[in-house]
Amino acid sequence: MKIPPVKGTRDFYPEDMAVHNFIVDGWKKVSLRNGFEEYDGPIFEYLKMFQIKSGDEIVKQLFSLTDRGGRDLALRPEMTPTLARMVNQRISSLPRPIKWFSVPRLFRAERPQKGRLREFFQWNIDIIDEDSFLADADVIFTTVDYLRHVGLSADDIVVKLSSRKMLAAVLQKIGVPEQSLDSLYAVLDKKNKLPLETLRETLTGVLPNSQMASEVLAFMELKTIQDIERKYGRQEGFGELVELMKRLNTMGVGDYYRFDLGIVRGLAYYTGIVFEIYDKANELRAICGGGRYDNLLRDFGGPSISATGMGMGDCVLEILLREKGLLNVRLPERRLDFFIARVPNIIAFEDDAKSTPLDVADRLAEQLRRKDLRVDLSYKATPLGRQLKQASDRSAKKCVIIGEEFKDKKLTIKDMGTGKQELVDYDEFLSSLDSAKGV
Amino acid sequence: MKIPPVKGTRDFYPEDMAVHNFIVDGWKKVSLRNGFEEYDGPIFEYLKMFQIKSGDEIVKQLFSLTDRGGRDLALRPEMTPTLARMVNQRISSLPRPIKWFSVPRLFRAERPQKGRLREFFQWNIDIIDEDSFLADADVIFTTVDYLRHVGLSADDIVVKLSSRKMLAAVLQKIGVPEQSLDSLYAVLDKKNKLPLETLRETLTGVLPNSQMASEVLAFMELKTIQDIERKYGRQEGFGELVELMKRLNTMGVGDYYRFDLGIVRGLAYYTGIVFEIYDKANELRAICGGGRYDNLLRDFGGPSISATGMGMGDCVLEILLREKGLLNVRLPERRLDFFIARVPNIIAFEDDAKSTPLDVADRLAEQLRRKDLRVDLSYKATPLGRQLKQASDRSAKKCVIIGEEFKDKKLTIKDMGTGKQELVDYDEFLSSLDSAKGV
Numbered sequence: 001m002k003i004p005p006v007k008g009t010r011d012f013y014p015e016d017m018a019v020h021n022f023i024v025d026g027w028k029k030v031s032l033r034n035g036f037e038e039y040d041g042p043i044f045e046y047l048k049m050f051q052i053k054s055g056d057e058i059v060k061q062l063f064s065l066t067d068r069g070g071r072d073l074a075l076r077p078e079m080t081p082t083l084a085r086m087v088n089q090r091i092s093s094l095p096r097p098i099k100w101f102s103v104p105r106l107f108r109a110e111r112p113q114k115g116r117l118r119e120f121f122q123w124n125i126d127i128i129d130e131d132s133f134l135a136d137a138d139v140i141f142t143t144v145d146y147l148r149h150v151g152l153s154a155d156d157i158v159v160k161l162s163s164r165k166m167l168a169a170v171l172q173k174i175g176v177p178e179q180s181l182d183s184l185y186a187v188l189d190k191k192n193k194l195p196l197e198t199l200r201e202t203l204t205g206v207l208p209n210s211q212m213a214s215e216v217l218a219f220m221e222l223k224t225i226q227d228i229e230r231k232y233g234r235q236e237g238f239g240e241l242v243e244l245m246k247r248l249n250t251m252g253v254g255d256y257y258r259f260d261l262g263i264v265r266g267l268a269y270y271t272g273i274v275f276e277i278y279d280k281a282n283e284l285r286a287i288c289g290g291g292r293y294d295n296l297l298r299d300f301g302g303p304s305i306s307a308t309g310m311g312m313g314d315c316v317l318e319i320l321l322r323e324k325g326l327l328n329v330r331l332p333e334r335r336l337d338f339f340i341a342r343v344p345n346i347i348a349f350e351d352d353a354k355s356t357p358l359d360v361a362d363r364l365a366e367q368l369r370r371k372d373l374r375v376d377l378s379y380k381a382t383p384l385g386r387q388l389k390q391a392s393d394r395s396a397k398k399c400v401i402i403g404e405e406f407k408d409k410k411l412t413i414k415d416m417g418t419g420k421q422e423l424v425d426y427d428e429f430l431s432s433l434d435s436a437k438g439v
Numbered sequence: 440m441k442i443p444p445v446k447g448t449r450d451f452y453p454e455d456m457a458v459h460n461f462i463v464d465g466w467k468k469v470s471l472r473n474g475f476e477e478y479d480g481p482i483f484e485y486l487k488m489f490q491i492k493s494g495d496e497i498v499k500q501l502f503s504l505t506d507r508g509g510r511d512l513a514l515r516p517e518m519t520p521t522l523a524r525m526v527n528q529r530i531s532s533l534p535r536p537i538k539w540f541s542v543p544r545l546f547r548a549e550r551p552q553k554g555r556l557r558e559f560f561q562w563n564i565d566i567i568d569e570d571s572f573l574a575d576a577d578v579i580f581t582t583v584d585y586l587r588h589v590g591l592s593a594d595d596i597v598v599k600l601s602s603r604k605m606l607a608a609v610l611q612k613i614g615v616p617e618q619s620l621d622s623l624y625a626v627l628d629k630k631n632k633l634p635l636e637t638l639r640e641t642l643t644g645v646l647p648n649s650q651m652a653s654e655v656l657a658f659m660e661l662k663t664i665q666d667i668e669r670k671y672g673r674q675e676g677f678g679e680l681v682e683l684m685k686r687l688n689t690m691g692v693g694d695y696y697r698f699d700l701g702i703v704r705g706l707a708y709y710t711g712i713v714f715e716i717y718d719k720a721n722e723l724r725a726i727c728g729g730g731r732y733d734n735l736l737r738d739f740g741g742p743s744i745s746a747t748g749m750g751m752g753d754c755v756l757e758i759l760l761r762e763k764g765l766l767n768v769r770l771p772e773r774r775l776d777f778f779i780a781r782v783p784n785i786i787a788f789e790d791d792a793k794s795t796p797l798d799v800a801d802r803l804a805e806q807l808r809r810k811d812l813r814v815d816l817s818y819k820a821t822p823l824g825r826q827l828k829q830a831s832d833r834s835a836k837k838c839v840i841i842g843e844e845f846k847d848k849k850l851t852i853k854d855m856g857t858g859k860q861e862l863v864d865y866d867e868f869l870s871s872l873d874s875a876k877g878v
Contacts, residue, residue, distance in 0.1 A: 002527065002739070002740030002741075003484070003485050003487065003488045003491075003524060003739070003740070004485075005480070005481060005484065005524065006481060006483060006484060006485060006506070006510070006512060009480075009481030009482075009483070010481065011478075011479075011480050011481070011521075011525050011528070012477075012478055012479040012480065013478055013525065013529070014476040014477060014478055014539070017476075017477045017478055017479060018477075020479070021477070029811070032813055033808045033811050033812060033813050033814065034808060034814070034815075035775060035813060035814060035815030035816075035833070037453035037456075037773065038451075038453060038456045038457075038460070039450075039451055039452055039453055039456055040450075040451040040456060040459070041444070041448075041450050041451065042444060042445060042448030042449065042450070042558055043448075043482065043514075043544060043546070043558060044445060044448070044502075044558075045442070045444065045445060046442050046443075046445060048442065049442045052442075060507075063483075063504050063506070064504065065502050065503065065504040065514075067445070067502070067548060067557075068499075068548055071445070073445060075482075075504075082450075085442060085444065086450050086452065088441065089450070090452070095829075095832040095833070097818065099815065100453070105482060105544070107482070109506060109507055110507075118506075119481055119482060119483075130818050132818050132819070134797075134818040135818060138818075141805075145808060247801065250797075250798045250801045250802060251801045251802070251804075251805050252802070252805050300441070300442070301441030301442070302441075334476065336474060358573075358689075359689045362686065362689045362690045363689060363690070363691070365690075366580075366690050366691050369472045369473060369584060372468070372472050373472060374471055374472050374474060375472065375473070375474060376473075376474030376538065377474075379536070379569055379571050379573040379574060379577075380571070390534075393534040394474070394534070
């Protein structure tokens with residue numbers, strides 16, 4: 001009975017796993033060097049937990065399941081609700097600020113598209129209980145630090161950033177009623193995806209009148225923070241945004257970012273600095289997005305504590321890395337250090353143990369593996385050519401051949417790259433490996 | 440609104456994540472050095488796929504879900520069906536033998552117990568298309584290599600091994616009809632857990648008569664392979680088992696294993712060598728189990744190709760590691776290399792850029808992180824004592840203090856272990872780090 005995989009999921013064969021590990025290992029490495037500590041939570045949570053942040057809207061994007069007690073559960077579509085739950089559970093004992101990262105597997109029950117699968121991985125970094133924009137700068141720097149680490153330069157990607165606080169202040173100055181803000185954000189978030197007339201109509205729908213819609217549209221067209229200052233003055237959030245950009249300059253990532261009023265982040269829960277990173281050619285979906293969300297812990301039944309964070313999926317990132325040719329050059333080697341072959345038709349050597357070539361191979365493999373070298377051996381003493389072919393199929397760097405020379409405790413080492421062979425003393429070979437590894 | 444985690448799942452706070460990573464990183468490291476390549480598959484598959492290997496029985500132990508198209512899916516309770524599906528999909532192009540490993544997250548919809556959770560991790564290693572017992576020896580060696588790597592000696596654990604092939608041969612010699620074997624295995628697998636009388640009754644139920652049940656019981660009491668040879672002769676599978684044990688001796692793990700006829704592995708799909716590893720005190724469930732399963736790929740619609748493998752969950756292992764005190768001594772450090780503090784009330788230095796202490800901290804952090812050092816800094820220039828307290832809370836090895844000395848491009852480095860402070864030149868400090876890391 002042959003059964004296919006489920007649509008929108010991925011099989012990771014060893015060559016795919018190498019790419020996946022390259023991405024995830026980089027996420028972990030860069031998080032750690034930026035002072036974040038790793039956490040994780042369960043793959044499923046109570047369904048209602050995901051409704052707190054994202055409303056009932058989210059339910060139809062969830063894979064839901066029930067346990068044997070009939071409880072409604074769901075596969076996590078994002079990590080932040082779990083983070084909020086976990087932090088709230090131990091809020092009084094955790095040293096703060098909390099700088100945590102995670103690389104969760106997430107699920108969305110939607111139609112698979114380019115860069116959007118039903119099962120994916122996401123890098124999350126969050127800083128909790130630090131209301132200064134320095135935490136936002138830290139999150140943005142760490143994100144860029146990763147993208148730079150995997151080889152993406154300011155020619156490849158752009159961090160578009162803005163401030164929801166400033167946006168709110170200007171919109172209120174224009175006259176938008178506070179209760180209209182959340183629905184307005186959802187519309188503005190789609191600004192770059194909608195034709196102008198559709199946008200105008202939709203805006204008029206959520207605002208008191210069409211004149212206000214026009215004024216909001218004109219405001220959203222402003223390109224620089226200087227334009228905003230000239231037209232609306234230094235509104236709330238303005239100074240913080242300017243300072244944040246100065247920080248990023250000092251941190252050495254000034255060429256990566258650009259102010260962009262179009263970055264709104266649809267969700268109601270953002271409260272301050274917001275950002276998204278795109279490929280510069282602007283052909284793909286956002287690589288990642290993040291921002292400040294100061295009310296979330298409170299919404300999850302905890303205290304009112306500020307927070308800021310970022311989430312980056314693996315799908316768009318992988319497409320971009322592939323397009324830029326970075327997967328070829330940066331992927332770590334998946335090669336065997338040694339493949340052990342043995343000359344056929346040798347029954348046993350004349351040593352004390354009357355060792356067979358297989359005995360020698362097994363003992364040698366054990367000694368090499370103890371040195372943490374990647375070693376495999378031929379199960380069968382087939383003709384040597386076949387064993388060498390196997391060594392080459394497994395991309396072994398070197399092949400150790402156990403032959404008649406072993407009667408003098410010697411081995412043949414074949415370099416699989418150059419084809420050069422040399423005869424070495426068994427014990428000298430082992431001790432040379434120690435010194436090569438600096439043991 | 441406060442929502443608890445789902446029962447039988449785990450939250451991995453940073454200190455739990457450190458333990459988890461210690462376990463998983465070891466699984467990966469030992470797999471690679473033994474020549475296995477990593478793969479993974481989706482968290483959910485079609486429900487019916489899990490019934491092929493384990494029958495309808497499995498369905499009530501599954502977390503099942505439906506996608507929007509109404510398809511019946513399930514969270515994976517084990518990895519082997521996915522492995523079989525993936526190998527079958529590419530059977531003609533994969534170089535063989537296939538030596539693969541995976542560290543999947545798995546799910547069981549059952550009542551949580553000690554060492555058994557509803558969500559857990561499992562290390563899987565498999566060798567496909569190699570029918571020699573050398574592959575079985577390789578699987579057992581690799582498993583022991585890991586347990587030895589994390590500090591468990593032959594005083595702590597025991598590999599109990601047997602052969603389903605030999606068991607079948609002797610049982611048939613006793614007169615057990617072939618069609619009764621599968622149900623008999625399920626009973627014999629529970630042998631050590633049932634009182635003798637219950638066992639005898641259950642056996643009589645699956646066998647033609649009570650005399651045969653007595654003979655099977657007497658056979659199962661035999662302690663050594665010599666006993667079996669004396670009583671039943673060298674049945675099929677006997678020679679292979681003897682050779683396997685010799686191999687394990689040669690590989691240097693002879694003190695870890697013991698023949699045990701009680702190791703049956705309930706599932707019908709095992710066909711040859713079988714083994715389970717237990718804590719020597721025998722207080723916990725099995726740490727892992729495995730064996731040869733030569734028909735599985737065929738059952739999944741592929742060709743008839745031999746296979747052998749092992750699965751080890753993280754829950755029992757973690758309990759044992761904790762009991763043996765190995766988590767304390769072997770866990771890698773989760774410390775910051777540097778915490779950067781700054782003396783309060785300094786406005787700016789007299790350098791060309793009129794740098795503030797924060798500017799200096801940001802630049803220094805960026806340079807240290809580029810060297811892949813773990814660095815964090817204080818967001819606020821609070822009194823120095825508070826910043827040092829923060830450095831100590833974060834287990835920083837050293838604290839860099841930016842103070843008035845920076846006017847001469849000097850920094851104070853405080854060793855957080857000894858408390859010793861020294862004044863160093865900024866550039867010399869950075870270059871000393873390069874040479875310390877061998878850059």
